Amino acid sequence: MINSLKNSVQLIHLHPILWIFFVISFLTGSFTELAIIFSLVFLHELGHYIAASSFKWRISAIILWAFGGVMKTDEHGTRPVREEVIVILAGPMVQVFIFGFLYSAFSFGMIPDYYYGLILYYNTIILLFNLLPIWPLDGGKLVFLALTTFLTFKKAYYVTIISSLVICALIILAQLLFFPFTLSSFLIWLFLIHENRKEWKYRFYVFIRFLLKRYESGHFVRAIQPIYASPQDSFLDVLARFHREKKHTIYIEYPDRERISVEDNECLDFYFNERPYRKTIGEAFTGY
Numbered sequence: 143m144i145n146s147l148k149n150s151v152q153l154i155h156l157h158p159i160l161w162i163f164f165v166i167s168f169l170t171g172s173f174t175e176l177a178i179i180f181s182l183v184f185l186h187e188l189g190h191y192i193a194a195s196s197f198k199w200r201i202s203a204i205i206l207w208a209f210g211g212v213m214k215t216d217e218h219g220t221r222p223v224r225e226e227v228i229v230i231l232a233g234p235m236v237q238v239f240i241f242g243f244l245y246s247a248f249s250f251g252m253i254p255d256y257y258y259g260l261i262l263y264y265n266t267i268i269l270l271f272n273l274l275p276i277w278p279l280d281g282g283k284l285v286f287l288a289l290t291t292f293l294t295f296k297k298a299y300y301v302t303i304i305s306s307l308v309i310c311a312l313i314i315l316a317q318l319l320f321f322p323f324t325l326s327s328f329l330i331w332l333f334l335i336h337e338n339r340k341e342w343k344y345r346f347y348v349f350i351r352f353l354l355k356r357y358e359s360g361h362f363v364r365a366i367q368p369i370y371a372s373p374q375d376s377f378l379d380v381l382a383r384f385h386r387e388k389k390h391t392i393y394i395e396y397p398d399r400e401r402i403s404v405e406d407n408e409c410l411d412f413y414f415n416e417r418p419y420r421k422t423i424g425e426a427f428t429g430y
Contacts, residue, residue: 153191153204159333160207163326178261180206182268185240186233187211193232197225207333212278220355222362223287223387230283237269276334277306277341290386296349297382303345306338353381357410363389370395373424377413380423394423402428 160180167176187204190213194201199221203214217226244265248258273281282302289298314331317323341348364387371380371394380392390406404427412418418426 153201155203155205156207159329162329166326175260175264179264179268182237182240182261182265183207183211185236186268186272187213189232189236190229193229197221197229199229207330212337216351220352223290226283226287230280230287233280234269234272237265237272240265274309275305276309277302277338279334282306293385294383295352295386296384299345299348303338303342307335307342310335310338349382352386353384353410354414356384357407357414362387365389366391368393371423373422373428375423377409377418377421377423377426381409381413392423394427 163176167173183206187206191201191204194213194215194217199215199217201213201215205212205214241262244253244258244261247253253261272279273284275285276282277286285305286298286302289301293301310331314328314335317327317331366389367385369380369383369390369392371392373394373396384390384406392404392406392409393401394404395401404423409423412426416426
């Protein structure tokens with residue numbers, strides 16, 4: 143029990159941007175507000191951590207920053223959608239429970255009016271902020287899961303990252319043009335842009351990790367969807383059409399209307415063992 147608690151504490155890291163907020167709060171005399179925000183963010187991430195641990199997810203770090211945090215894990219895109227939804231919603235649900243606890247404590251006179259209003263305000267801000275459709279916020283992850291229901295994994299991931307970058311850029315532009323400039327909010331949006339740029343840089347790794355996890359441990363099948371390919375299609379182009387939680391039969395169609403079928407697990411086995419990086423799907427399975 144003690145070792146488990148020690149390991150959990152070692153996962154927690156403070157992002158450099160949070161130290162900047164500590165300095166700002168010290169200089170402006172708003173340390174109480176920052177302490178409240180930090181506590182609420184910690185409880186939010188604790189909700190994610192407890193839910194993820196219950197499903198035995200591999201968690202490498204919990205990074206805390208102002209108004210949010212990131213639980214680093216390799217499981218996104220490799221677990222059933224139902225699991226991911228539960229883990230994602232566990233964070234916002236903590237804010238909902240805090241609303242209930244806060245109201246009860248205030249009703250019994252356990253919290254002064256000033257602190258009640260302050261905690262209520264920041265808890266609402268953290269809840270709404272984390273539900274924004276921006277990766278890696280909870281709202282962005284929910285958008286990604288929704289997109290995977292009708293788009294391929296690769297396309298859904300790309301759309302999520304690109305749309306997140308666009309939204310962040312528009313918010314920064316709106317802040318500069320129409321609203322009073324605040325350093326704290328500006329740093330938050332820059333941080334989110336930085337995170338999405340990193341995600342875009344490693345997008346191919348995320349896609350390959352999705353394929354590898356599917357190959358190594360199988361996957362939950364919710365539907366069956368055929369994939370029709372030309373023998374000239376590259377191997378990777380065909381793999382890029384794979385969906386989450388769908389079983390695929392790949393039909394390689396030839397001009398003379400002849401076609402052969404290959405199961406998705408055969409494609410993955412061939413890809414990871416034979417490494418046909420420059421081959422077409424036709425060359426891989428029929429020799430031409």
